[in-house]
Amino acid sequence: MIAFVTANEGKFREVSAKLLDAGVRIVREDRTYPEIQTDRLEKVVRFAATVLDDQVRGDYLIDDSGLFLDALGGFPGVYSAYVYKRLGCAGILTLLDGVSDRGAAFQTVLLLRRGGDHEVFHGETRGTIADRERGAGGFGFDPIFVPEGASKTFAEMSLSEKNAISHRARAVDALVAHLRGPKEP
Ligand code: ITT
Secondary structure, three states: OEEEEOOOHHHHHHHHHHHHHOOOOEEEEOOOOOOOOOOOHHHHHHHHHHHHOOOOOOOEEEEEEEEEEHHHOOOEHHHHHHHHHHHHHHHHHHHOOOOOOOEEEEEEEEEEEEOOEEEEEEEEEEEEEOOOOOOOOOOOOHHHEEEOOOOOOHHHOOHHHHHHHOHHHHHHHHHHHHHHOOOOO
């Protein structure tokens, strides 16, 4: 059994649903861990794992995600949790007020500790920032993010709609492929 270490219930809902479809059961371990200041999500999870290795028994999974705005050089990116807490979706809309380039990407890096090894899996979804908050589903910045090819925000989608195209779902797909091992020739 894999423990998903996260204080974020929304992440657990998405990852557990997606993994269950693939026949993998996880349990939630609701705890926080130190997140270093760096420029890449992968460095955040790799450092966190050095701390969690001493605290969590058995196999575990962690997820670090961020919203990267094209017009702001990728900000808030690795600082997304802080910016969400301080400014919320409304703050992002204010930062982009009058800005024509509304391109953005969500990224997720998952780290799996299994049998003493650390493996990381990446997922990205590109999209645009909406003019206003729309929808009550999802969590975090979902009400302002419209994924490429869609007209609804993530917050206007069902869990399975978001899970079909999200950054997190893509990282989970890579994780599942890894768990299944190399394909038989
Ligand atoms: P952990 O305990 O798993 O670290 P967290 O909420 O602190 O939970 P992150 O640092 O990865 O997680 O999150 C960065 C921020 O981006 C946070 O405010 C989230 O709400 C937001 N976020 C992450 N994934 C998102 C998603 O799929 N949709 C919308 N917002 C998301």
